[in-house]
Amino acid sequence: MAETRGLVIAAPASGSGKTFVTLALLRALRSAGIRVASAKVGPDYIDPRFHEAATGRPCPNLDPWAMSPPQLRGLAMQASDRDLLVIEGVMGLFDGAEAGGGSTADLAALFGLPVILVVDARRQAQSVAALVSGFAGFRADCRIAGVILNRVGSPRHRAILESALAERDIPVLGALPESGDLVMPSRHLGLVQAGEHGDLEAFLDRAAR
Secondary structure, three states: OOOOOEEEEEOOOOOOOHHHHHHHHHHHHHHOOOOEEEEEEOOOOOHHHHHHHHHOOOOOEEOOOOOOHHHHHHHHOOOOOOOEEEEEOOOOOOOOOOOOOOOHHHHHHHHOOOEEEEEEOOOOOOHHHHHHHHHHOOOOOOOEEEEEEEEEOOHHHHHHHHHHHOOOOOOEEEEEEOOHHHOOOEEOOEEOOHHHOOOHHHHHHHHHO
């Protein structure tokens, strides 16, 4: 049973768009009147500032490699006046330290939270079903509850992807088209920091819509 009401946004690999999807969901939920809080897996110090801009709440880091389970639970439960906790993963769902620990999947299993898998669909068609099936069956203690298809090229592309996934017991929760005005600026060490974004509020509102 989940220790808190929430979900984890993860992806098969870095660069799939999980930060954008997380920010869009956070701002959309907040705009809908839901008291949403967020957290970021790992020691990342840039993404949490974007989360805070989207929710208006502090965003703690949850590092299952460096922190004990009691410490993780304590940080996750800091915001007691929330309706929902959305946790953004790090790297690929099962990626962790060299020995394999400290992954987003480890945190999801610890908290008993469902995982929403963000899949970059730009260069895929029917193969998306094999990818998602493999991730869904890799660990029994990590439940993928749904998929968000990102960077979908056209309505026809979306139909092909959804048809390929239709026979799997994992729902497609949404499909996001490629959009030039919703690209998050980055540099070689990661995203441009939240305070340096030209018009972050307008960007978050467009993402939420």
